[in-house]
Amino acid sequence: MGNFSLRRLFRSLLIPLLAVFSALIVGAIIMWLAGDNPVAAYKGLFQGAFGSARGWATTIRKWSPLLLTGLSVAIAFQAGLFNIGASGQFMMGTIFSVWVGINFTDMPAIIHVPLAISAGILGGLLWGAVPGILKVTTGAHEVITTIMLNYIAALFAGWTVYAGGSQGQKPGPLWDPAAKAISQTPPVVDSARIPFIFGPPYRVHWGIALAIITIFVMAWLIYKTTIGFELRTVGQNFKASKYAGIRVGWTIILAMMLAGALAGMAGAIETLGVNFKFAPEFGGSVGFDGITVALLGQTNPFGVGLAAFFMASLAAGGAKMQFDSGVSSDIIQVINALMLAFVAAPAIIRYIYRIRKAPEEAETTPKISWGG
Amino acid sequence: MSSPTRFKKTSLIALGIAIVLIIVGVIVNLLPIPDDSMWRVLFGVSTLNFTLRATIPLALGAMAGILCERTGIINIGIEGMMLAGAYAGFVAKVATNSWPLMPSLLFGVAAALLAGAAMGYIHALFSIKFKMDQIISGTFLILLAGGLTAYLFNPDMVAEGKFSPIAIPVLSKIPVIGDIFFNNPPITYTALILVAVLHVALFHTKWGLRSRAAGEHPRAADTVGINVNFYRYMNTTLGGMVAGLAGGFLVLEAVGQFQEGMTAGRGFISLAAMIFGNWMPFGALGAATLFGYTQGVQNALLLAGVVNIPRHFISMLPYVVTIIAVAGFVGRVRPPAAEGKVYETEGSSE
Numbered sequence: 069m070g071n072f073s074l075r076r077l078f079r080s081l082l083i084p085l086l087a088v089f090s091a092l093i094v095g096a097i098i099m100w101l102a103g104d105n106p107v108a109a110y111k112g113l114f115q116g117a118f119g120s121a122r123g124w125a126t127t128i129r130k131w132s133p134l135l136l137t138g139l140s141v142a143i144a145f146q147a148g149l150f151n152i153g154a155s156g157q158f159m160m161g162t163i164f165s166v167w168v169g170i171n172f173t174d175m176p177a178i179i180h181v182p183l184a185i186s187a188g189i190l191g192g193l194l195w196g197a198v199p200g201i202l203k204v205t206t207g208a209h210e211v212i213t214t215i216m217l218n219y220i221a222a223l224f225a226g227w228t229v230y231a232g233g234s235q236g237q238k239p240g241p242l243w244d245p246a247a248k249a250i251s252q253t254p255p256v257v258d259s260a261r262i263p264f265i266f267g268p269p270y271r272v273h274w275g276i277a278l279a280i281i282t283i284f285v286m287a288w289l290i291y292k293t294t295i296g297f298e299l300r301t302v303g304q305n306f307k308a309s310k311y312a313g314i315r316v317g318w319t320i321i322l323a324m325m326l327a328g329a330l331a332g333m334a335g336a337i338e339t340l341g342v343n344f345k346f347a348p349e350f351g352g353s354v355g356f357d358g359i360t361v362a363l364l365g366q367t368n369p370f371g372v373g374l375a376a377f378f379m380a381s382l383a384a385g386g387a388k389m390q391f392d393s394g395v396s397s398d399i400i401q402v403i404n405a406l407m408l409a410f411v412a413a414p415a416i417i418r419y420i421y422r423i424r425k426a427p428e429e430a431e432t433t434p435k436i437s438w439g440g
Numbered sequence: 441m442s443s444p445t446r447f448k449k450t451s452l453i454a455l456g457i458a459i460v461l462i463i464v465g466v467i468v469n470l471l472p473i474p475d476d477s478m479w480r481v482l483f484g485v486s487t488l489n490f491t492l493r494a495t496i497p498l499a500l501g502a503m504a505g506i507l508c509e510r511t512g513i514i515n516i517g518i519e520g521m522m523l524a525g526a527y528a529g530f531v532a533k534v535a536t537n538s539w540p541l542m543p544s545l546l547f548g549v550a551a552a553l554l555a556g557a558a559m560g561y562i563h564a565l566f567s568i569k570f571k572m573d574q575i576i577s578g579t580f581l582i583l584l585a586g587g588l589t590a591y592l593f594n595p596d597m598v599a600e601g602k603f604s605p606i607a608i609p610v611l612s613k614i615p616v617i618g619d620i621f622f623n624n625p626p627i628t629y630t631a632l633i634l635v636a637v638l639h640v641a642l643f644h645t646k647w648g649l650r651s652r653a654a655g656e657h658p659r660a661a662d663t664v665g666i667n668v669n670f671y672r673y674m675n676t677t678l679g680g681m682v683a684g685l686a687g688g689f690l691v692l693e694a695v696g697q698f699q700e701g702m703t704a705g706r707g708f709i710s711l712a713a714m715i716f717g718n719w720m721p722f723g724a725l726g727a728a729t730l731f732g733y734t735q736g737v738q739n740a741l742l743l744a745g746v747v748n749i750p751r752h753f754i755s756m757l758p759y760v761v762t763i764i765a766v767a768g769f770v771g772r773v774r775p776p777a778a779e780g781k782v783y784e785t786e787g788s789s790e
Contacts, residue, residue, distance in 0.1 A: 206767040216759040235745050261561035401587030408581045413572035
């Protein structure tokens with residue numbers, strides 16, 4: 069960050085850009101092989117994302133959860149940890165924020181909204197702390213524990229809104245009786261909803277501003293503070309950081325709590341700004357997308373912001389692409405997967421495009437093994 | 441490590457639970473216990489049958505994981521390999537609907553194996569040749585399989601027929617045991633035999649010794665002339681095939697059709713079973729049985745009208761148990777030492 073130069077900027081953008089380009093090309097080949105028209109598909113995709121005010125609005129709406137889960141995975145990477153648990157932390161953030169959003173009724177929005185978002189952050193933070201604490205105290209690898217915690221969170225969240233069964237099963241504590249057999253929470257009260265920047269039909273809410281501020285906060289935290297320095301040192305050289313007197317255990321727990329907090333915030337913002345309630349099917353692939361975003365952004369907060377914007381545009385344009393060209397929007401997940409592969413293995417990109425590895429170039433992805 | 445075949449504590453616990461389950465099942469079903477008794481619900485033949493059916497894909501997934509990880513390649517992509525196998529098996533079955541049933545189904549199995557092998561090979565190629573982080577490569581497989589199968593799947597396609605049970609002569613007449621184990625469709629038998637074969641192969645053959653050496657101490661293996669990366673390629677591809685078979689089981693033996701995302705997290709529970717079973721085939725089978733039983737019991741409780749335990753909490757069990765196991769609360773599980781590390785021969789760039 070300090071010694072900024074155009075050449076370095078170009079270097080750091082080269083691999084992600086080539087990864088995106090290659091993924092789009094391979095995606096086109098797959099579409100062509102399957103008998104679809106890739107040109108029409110990409111045209112529809114682009115128009116869906118940027119061809120109209122509504123397209124832009126959808127892109128921006130989908131930007132914040134991707135941005136925050138991307139930051140969540142990225143900050144863990146910075147500390148040498150692999151957070152596959154963003155989706156579970158997102159889920160816990162959602163449940164905590166929805167609980168505050170439906171249970172406090174006499175509260176002005178100026179207090180209620182921040183309180184509900186904070187609750188979501190807390191939910192994610194606590195859920196993120198578990199794998200951190202387990203890793204430090206018992207050595208349990210965070211990849212295994214976060215995958216398991218994702219399922220536990222999803223089942224727990226599912227239980228809270230469970231509508232009960234026909235044989236007299238007890239419904240969950242957050243279930244909305246007005247929804248009858250549907251498992252979902254009641255809508256959060258008006259005072260807990262994040263206000264719109266642009267109201268319906270655009271439905272762009274102020275959560276995106278919060279997400280963008282978070283980029284700067286994270287960049288400051290990672291690159292300008294002692295905590296950030298310790299975090300990166302632990303990530304780059306675990307042993308050396310021990311000898312340097314860094315409290316490694318605490319740093320690991322802190323990194324996981326931060327990662328959890330960011331994913332929890334994503335859940336809160338999505339709930340209070342877009343969905344206004346929780347149902348078990350919400351959340352989807354948000355955790356895995358966060359991994360792609362973080363790597364595409366080379367774990368740099370600003371890079372993550374850009375990568376998230378790009379992936380949000382893909383997600384936003386999918387519906388129009390399917391409508392215009394008849395190409396199933398499921399192809400976007402294929403393209404996401406290919407981007408992940410190409411950006412995570414710069415060797416493939418270097419191999420295809422015959423790029424030499426710069427000597428000063430640091431690996432952006434950590435090397436991880438179960439043993440730890 | 442005193443002896444390679446010595447079962448570690450957790451794998452013994454896992455296997456013990458499975459054996460206790462069978463013994464209790466036999467006793468309960470032979471005693472004149474009334475049909476509405478809780479014992480009958482928890483250990484009845486139908487519950488245990490359901491348990492076995494839920495266990496098979498988990499056991500196959502765990503064997504796939506063991507094959508890869510024993511040579512040092514982390515495989516969190518089992519879920520994706522399974523899904524690819526399921527889809528390929530389905531498409532092959534649909535394409536040959538006009539054939540007689542058995543050849544058509546076997547063609548489906550072949551396609552599932554092939555698709556799984558392809559996924560395994562991609563995983564090995566990315567991990568070894570392109571030095572991609574193995575966990576990211578696994579994540580890629582999961583996303584790719586999920587995306588591709590959803591993109592290509594045409595809901596109008598219908599597979600006609602699936603494997604039906606084959607009663608083993610004599611053995612199937614044994615009370616209880618015969619009903620549970622010896623009256624099953626072919627992939628179920630294959631899976632159970634595979635566990636034993638893999639155990640023998642891993643711990644009593646040259647191939648197994650070399651595979652484990654590649655995963656425990658690749659440098660030493662290399663020194664005595666073992667081609668570490670060859671074993672990693674081979675076993676990861678074989679592992680992919682076994683995971684593909686698990687997908688084939690779901691389509692060709694259990695459900696009969698393909699559904700988007702039909703593996704529904706089974707690949708991750710397989711991963712959990714492998715870990716809880718301490719990377720041992722029989723340990724993993726025991727863990728898979730325990731996890732399969734949580735599904736069987738849920739089903740049985742629901743049918744019996746027992747509703748005061750929310751099913752969500754029963755479903756959590758496999759995941760909680762796995763966390764407890766990796767956290768070392770029941771005797772530590774230990775992964776192969778060189779797992780996740782790229783192996784480069786002396787004199788190359790590292």
